[in-house]
Amino acid sequence: MTNATTQAVELEGKDLPAHCPNPAMPLWSSHPRVFLDFNHDGEAKCPYCGTAYRLKPGTVVPHH
Numbered sequence: 001m002t003n004a005t006t007q008a009v010e011l012e013g014k015d016l017p018a019h020c021p022n023p024a025m026p027l028w029s030s031h032p033r034v035f036l037d038f039n040h041d042g043e044a045k046c047p048y049c050g051t052a053y054r055l056k057p058g059t060v061v062p063h064h
Contacts, residue, residue, distance in 0.1 A: 008052040008053060009022060009053045010053075010056050011053055011054070011055055012059055013059050013060050018035065018053060019033050019034060019036060020033070020036060020046035020051055021033065022051075031048040031049060032048065034046060034047060034048060042054055042059065
């Protein structure tokens with residue numbers, strides 16, 4: 001569940017596997033890279049900085 005006041009970073013299938021910090025984040029705000037695990041609603045939150053991520057509607061998640 002994402003906070004209504006915080007805009008989630010929307011990702012597409014080409015962005016997977018997703019990780020935080022993402023390439024758009026400034027260097028000063030970086031932390032160790034963590035790969036994100038999306039829930040059934042297509043949402044994930046970084047355990048370090050709390051950045052919310054969401055898969056765009058219709059995104060197909062590849063399985064291994």
